[in-house]
Amino acid sequence: MDETLVRRLVDASGCSAFVVFGADNFRYLTGATLPFAENYPERQAAAIIPAEGDTCAVVTPVDWLQAIKDQGWMEAAVAYDENEGPHPAAFAKTLAKTLAGMGLTKAKIGYDAERTSAGLVEAVKAATKAKLVSVDAALYGARAVKNPAEVALVEQSCEFADRGIIHALNHLEGTLWGPGYTVPEFAERVRVHAFESGASGVGHMAVTMGDDTRLAYTPHRGDVDEGIFIRSDITCHSMGYWCSISRMAYTGYAPPEVEDAYAENQILKQVAEGLLKPGARCDKIHAKVASEAEKAGAKLHGPMIGHGVGCSHFEAPYIVAGNPEELKTGNVIALGVATLGPRREIIVNRDVYEITHEGAKKLSWYRSWDRIYEVTGFRAVH
Amino acid sequence: MELYDKIVAAVKASTFDAVLVTGADNYAYMAGATIPFLALYPDSPVAVIWPRRGDPTVIAPEEWEETIMALSSVKKTVTYSRGVEAFAKAAADVLKAKKDARIGVDLLRIPEATLQQLKKLLPETEWASCDGLIRELRAVKTDEELELLEDAAYRVDHGIFGTQHHVLLTSTRSEMSLGEEVRVHCLERGLDVVAGHSVSQGTSGPNAAKFWPRAPYYGVGHEKKLKEGEYVRIEARYSLDGYWGTGSRLMTQGYPTAEQREAYNNIVALREAALAAMKPGAKCSDVYEAMKAAAKERDAKLVEGLALGHGIGVADIEAPYISANDDTKLCPGMALVIRPVIEGPKGELLWSSDTVVVEDGGPRIVGWYKDWRVPYVANYTL
Numbered sequence: 001m002d003e004t005l006v007r008r009l010v011d012a013s014g015c016s017a018f019v020v021f022g023a024d025n026f027r028y029l030t031g032a033t034l035p036f037a038e039n040y041p042e043r044q045a046a047a048i049i050p051a052e053g054d055t056c057a058v059v060t061p062v063d064w065l066q067a068i069k070d071q072g073w074m075e076a077a078v079a080y081d082e083n084e085g086p087h088p089a090a091f092a093k094t095l096a097k098t099l100a101g102m103g104l105t106k107a108k109i110g111y112d113a114e115r116t117s118a119g120l121v122e123a124v125k126a127a128t129k130a131k132l133v134s135v136d137a138a139l140y141g142a143r144a145v146k147n148p149a150e151v152a153l154v155e156q157s158c159e160f161a162d163r164g165i166i167h168a169l170n171h172l173e174g175t176l177w178g179p180g181y182t183v184p185e186f187a188e189r190v191r192v193h194a195f196e197s198g199a200s201g202v203g204h205m206a207v208t209m210g211d212d213t214r215l216a217y218t219p220h221r222g223d224v225d226e227g228i229f230i231r232s233d234i235t236c237h238s239m240g241y242w243c244s245i246s247r248m249a250y251t252g253y254a255p256p257e258v259e260d261a262y263a264e265n266q267i268l269k270q271v272a273e274g275l276l277k278p279g280a281r282c283d284k285i286h287a288k289v290a291s292e293a294e295k296a297g298a299k300l301h302g303p304m305i306g307h308g309v310g311c312s313h314f315e316a317p318y319i320v321a322g323n324p325e326e327l328k329t330g331n332v333i334a335l336g337v338a339t340l341g342p343r344r345e346i347i348v349n350r351d352v353y354e355i356t357h358e359g360a361k362k363l364s365w366y367r368s369w370d371r372i373y374e375v376t377g378f379r380a381v382h
Numbered sequence: 383m384e385l386y387d388k389i390v391a392a393v394k395a396s397t398f399d400a401v402l403v404t405g406a407d408n409y410a411y412m413a414g415a416t417i418p419f420l421a422l423y424p425d426s427p428v429a430v431i432w433p434r435r436g437d438p439t440v441i442a443p444e445e446w447e448e449t450i451m452a453l454s455s456v457k458k459t460v461t462y463s464r465g466v467e468a469f470a471k472a473a474a475d476v477l478k479a480k481k482d483a484r485i486g487v488d489l490l491r492i493p494e495a496t497l498q499q500l501k502k503l504l505p506e507t508e509w510a511s512c513d514g515l516i517r518e519l520r521a522v523k524t525d526e527e528l529e530l531l532e533d534a535a536y537r538v539d540h541g542i543f544g545t546q547h548h549v550l551l552t553s554t555r556s557e558m559s560l561g562e563e564v565r566v567h568c569l570e571r572g573l574d575v576v577a578g579h580s581v582s583q584g585t586s587g588p589n590a591a592k593f594w595p596r597a598p599y600y601g602v603g604h605e606k607k608l609k610e611g612e613y614v615r616i617e618a619r620y621s622l623d624g625y626w627g628t629g630s631r632l633m634t635q636g637y638p639t640a641e642q643r644e645a646y647n648n649i650v651a652l653r654e655a656a657l658a659a660m661k662p663g664a665k666c667s668d669v670y671e672a673m674k675a676a677a678k679e680r681d682a683k684l685v686e687g688l689a690l691g692h693g694i695g696v697a698d699i700e701a702p703y704i705s706a707n708d709d710t711k712l713c714p715g716m717a718l719v720i721r722p723v724i725e726g727p728k729g730e731l732l733w734s735s736d737t738v739v740v741e742d743g744g745p746r747i748v749g750w751y752k753d754w755r756v757p758y759v760a761n762y763t764l
Contacts (some may be wrong), residue, residue, distance in 0.1 A: 005626040022424065036579035038421045041405055041491055043713070063723075064454040067597035081671070083706035087490065092705070114466060115424060117488035118497040119513065134495060188565065188575050200598045203578050204419040217415055219574060219623070235422075240598060286746060287688035302445030314423050315743035320464045322636040 010051040013135050016107035019095070020139070022115025026195065028143055030056075032071040033201065033240040036066060042087040044080075044120065048102065055102060059095050059344040077144050088123045096127035110135030117308035144308055144316045146303040151354050151363070153241035154309060154332050157199065158352050158364035161245040163231045164194030166367055167247055175375045176226050176251055182207055184220040190232055199236040203313050204244070206233045211346035222284055226252050230375075231347045235313035242313035244334035245364060246350035249373040261341040262349075262372040264298050269337045269349060270303055272319075276333060277351055278362035280325040282306075289337060290321070301338040301353050309334045309352060331355040332363070386455055386525045390719050392519050393432050398486035400433040400477060401512050405491025407697040408516055413440055414455030416624030417595055418576040420677050424716060427469050430456060435552060441472050444663040457560045462729045470496055475505035487510025509514065517701045521693055522715040528739055531694060531717045533749065534573065534627030535737035535749025538618045541568035543751045545584075545616060549760040560584025561603025573627065577714045579698075586635075587612040590730040601655035610635050613730045614760075617671045619698055626698035626748070628719060633758040641727035646757050647683035652722045654689065655705070660718075660738060660745035666708040673722055675702070684726035691720045693738060715742040717748075 010018050020026055021044065023037035030047045039044060045060040045068075057076035058068055060263055080094035099105060106129045113121075113134035120173070121132065121141045146154070168189035175181055175310055187207035194202055210228035217233075229247040235242055250258055270294050275285045282335040284306055292298050306319035319333065327333070336350030344358045349369050353360040389412060393401050403412050406421035408701045412430040420428055420622035428450070432438040437458050442450045442720040444461040451459055460476055462468040477485060487497065489511040523531065544567035550556050555563075564582035569575065590594040596604050601619070610616055617630040632649075634642050652702065655676035659669040672689055684690075691704030694717050700711035704718065721735040734754055738745045752758070 024424075035594050035600040035602075037598070039406075039579045041407065041421075042701070043699070062685065063593040066592050067594040067600075070592075070594075070597045079687055082689045082703070083438055083687070085707045086703075113495035114493050117490050117496050117664070118487075118492050118494045119511065121494045122489070136495060188569055191575065192562070192565070195599075195602050201600060203422050205575075205578075206419070215452055216446050217417055217419065217449055217518075218453070220721070237598075302443075304445065315427060316425075318425075318464065324466055343517070367580070 005142070006049055007051060009138055010110065012047055013138050014108065015051065015110035015133065015135065016112045017048055017102070017104050018135060019046050019048050020115070021046050021120065022112045024315070025112045025115060025139055027140070027240045027311040030058060030068070030073055032068045032073050033237070034056045034060070035067055037060065041117070044088060044091040048098065048104070049147070050102060050104065053072055053197050057098050057102065059091065059098055064321045068338060080183045088120045091369045092120070092123035092127040092352040093125060093197070097309065099128055099130060105129055107131070107135060107332055110138070112136055112139060118220055123373070125147045140316050142151045143310055145166050145328055146310055148331050149328070150310060151332060152239055154243055155363040156238040156354060157236055157241055158245060160194045160197040160199035160238060161236050161243050162364060162366035163192045163197035164199070164234055164236070165245065165247045167193035168232070169373055169375060172224065176375065176377065177226065179186045183207060183222050183224060186224055187220045190234055194234060194236045200239055203235040203237070207231070211343070216346070224251060229341065229344065231348065234246065242309050242311070243352050243364065244309050244313045244350060246336055246348045247369055247373065248349055249375055253376060254372050254374055255372055257342040258372065260348060261339070261347055262272045264296055265337060265339045265349065266370060267296070268293055268298060268339065272337055273353070276327065276335065277327045277347045278327055278355055278357065280327045282317055282319045282325050282327070283321055285319050286321045295337065299340045301340055305337045306333045306335040308332060329355055329357055384526055389432065389519065390525060392515060394434055394510055394514055396434070396512070397482035397484065398434065398512060399480050399550050400431055401486040401515070401590040402429055402431050402473060403488045403491070403512070403516060404429045404496065405488050407700065408488050410624055410696045411516070411520055412438070413450070415450060415453045417450065417453060418621070419578055419717050422578055424493070425465060429469070429473055431473065433480070439476050441469060442475065454592040466496055466665055467499060470499035470503060477504060478509065482506050484508040486510055486512060487517060487645055490515055490518055497657045499753060507605050520700060521702055521710065522713060523717055524696060525700040527695060528715065528717060530622055530625040531627070532613055532735065532739065532748040534620070534622040534625055535629070536628035536751065537573050537622065538568060538620055539631070539749045541571055541573065542618050543618050543627055543758070544575070546631070546633050546758040548761065549608065551610055551760055551762055554635070556603065556605055557584045557586060557589065558603035558605055558606045560614070560616060564616060568618055568620045573622055576621050579619065581616045581617050584614060586614040586628055587728070587730070590615045590726070593731060601641065608635055609682060611639070613726050613728070613732065615730070615732065621643070624696055626694055627737070628694065628698045628735060631754065631758065632732055632734050633760055635760050638757060639727070645724065645726045645732055648677070648680050648724055649722070649732060649754050651676050652682065652724070653736060656720045657738070657745050657747070659710055660740060662713050662740060662742065664712050665705050666702045666710045666712065667706055669704050671708050674712070677724070685723040685725065685731065688723060693717065694719050712740050714740055714742050
């Protein structure tokens with residue numbers, strides 16, 4: 001993230017500083033990714049970015065601090081003592097002290113109200129006289145438009161995700177008739193190959209097979225059988241910048257009804273892809289795809305066909321009915337039109353696009369998934 | 383149904399007309415649903431509304447409805463189609479029949495922005511914290527929960543031990559291969575890899591001086607090879623049907639030096655001090671003080687600022703905490719992880735975490751595959 005842009009953002013908000021608590025916003029403002037922070041609501045970190053002055057600061061648990069510094073954080077870094085009070089009092093106490101040291105005790109502070117628990121807000125208000133105002137909209141707007149460096153990182157993450165999936169599928173070739181693979185092992189191969197390819201973290205990982213592809217997720221259980229759909233959903237990041245990828249495969253030669261269902265899905269996706277341009281309204285893109293689906297007799301699954309990716313794997317703008325927001329140059333969109341297959345399987349081939357002046361530029365180019373991947377045992381298909 | 387009935391009784395006995403929980407961990411607990419990625423989607427929240435009388439309701443995004451119905455013990459679902467505002471409206475619609483109601487809400491989880499929207503939609507409603515109620519419920523496990531936790535702890539320990547067993551001084555491993563072997567051994571033992579925050583990590587020598595070497599590549603191994611004479615820390619964090627097992631074990635590359643043995647004996651002494659103090663009726667802060675006193679007596683270099691242990695359940699770190707300020711009284715049915723971190727002879731961060739169940743007669747360590755009063759010693763033969 002460009003520091004000048006961040007400072008300008010803080011200044012434009014009329015605040016003396018931003019204090020952000022959400023892991024995604026922390027990443028955006030500091031450039032550092034926290035270790036699994038979303039899963040630890042009773043452990044807290046904050047980034048403090050003042051409008052003026054040299055010093056920014058982070059406050060984190062003791063065991064996260066070194067990780068932040070190791071990612072290039074050169075400014076103040078303070079750890080709070082978990083023994084100084086129950087959550088969130090210990091954190092709030094250290095935050096208040098840090099704000100005081102930065103001359104922000106009575107300042108107007110912009111914070112991410114959509115990421116901060118009400119209990120934490122209460123504790124911070126009790127510990128400092130600062131006036132807290134929500135700046136979610138400013139962060140939302142800034143994060144939605146990526147600079148070239150951010151786009152490059154998302155593009156890398158797409159490659160890592162696709163490699164994760166294709167390498168796992170490659171391993172599956174020729175195994176269906178032998179002892180075979182279990183679903184957990186296949187899913188884990190997706191994850192591990194994403195890491196081996198260079199991903200710095202994996203978020204949402206769901207591999208569903210057969211009847212389970214009707215669901216968004218099931219615990220990974222059982223064996224990989226012949227003659228079934230496999231859907232691999234993975235989100236991963238490259239140095240904190242995320243993609244969201246979904247790919248479909250079929251174990252064996254896909255019967256005509258499967259090929260047709262997949263082809264139908266791809267046609268709808270192409271319609272959506274063609275509409276990804278600066279100035280296009282999200283609700284209208286959705287409406288056009290919904291109307292084309294209706295004409296084709298296809299059933300869309302779920303109300304959303306796309307969303308932003310960046311410091312989170314799921315962020316604005318959302319391509320969904322009712323959202324009048326217009327796409328802008330620099331938006332990066334994960335586009336996945338979900339339709340139902342012959343046995344109500346959720347079919348989705350999710351790619352990531354950068355919105356440019358010319359239209360949508362595909363960032364998840366590593367391999368073409370225009371046809372469903374068939375696990376036939378012939379490694380030549382690789 | 384043991385847990386479901388327990389929740390019914392607790393809500394009925396509370397002062398709330400209904401309880402609304404929004405945290406992914408609280409959701410997993412109340413809905414009995416293992417959906418590991420929920421915490422990673424703050425813009426697509428889920429919630430459980432549990433009335434004092436009548437059936438609970440899940441609020442979920444439309445696209446996850448079927449998944450949640452399939453995996454949850456709560457079978458009534460209300461869906462919404464877009465973002466936090468729609469979520470708040472859906473929750474308010476469920477709650478609005480309860481005029482002038484007192485609603486318990488998990489203030490330590492619900493984003494401030496969401497709470498403010500609910501307050502606008504239901505101005506007559508009294509919103510009060512139910513964090514204490516949920517914390518108490520979650521802290522004392524049912525027999526089924528304890529069984530799962532014990533099983534998960536054992537499988538994790540076995541997974542780590544299996545990994546150590548492959549390490550030879552003469553054909554050493556890299557940290558990456560240690561991570562891979564932990565992963566495989568844990569998978570083989572039926573544990574679930576949860577992409578968002580499962581960990582299989584080996585750190586050695588100077589890398590072990592950090593909690594998270596080579597951030598932001600968290601929870602995966604690195605290329606460094608293990609060397610003779612080094613301390614090696616192996617960590618694993620996996621779940622089993624939604625309940626967590628978290629382990630860290632130490633290994634020396636060759637017979638431990640006197641300093642390494644001394645450091646390990648300090649860990650053993652801290653464990654023993656904790657176990658001696660963990661009687662039903664004792665406060666968590668008493669256990670903390672006992673461990674601190676043991677560290678002082680032995681001149682062990684305890685890493686300051688961290689709690690010395692924590693609860694474990696649907697989250698791998700949860701209340702109560704073995705910290706100076708947590709006065710929770712221990713009682714039968716609690717499951718905790720003892721986890722003091724000390725500095726080793728070369729600045730390594732050393733810990734050997736143990737899962738402990740509090741019973742009528744005192745604490746019981748669960749899941750030991752090996753007697754960890756001594757470290758694993760990698761040697762010349764398997």
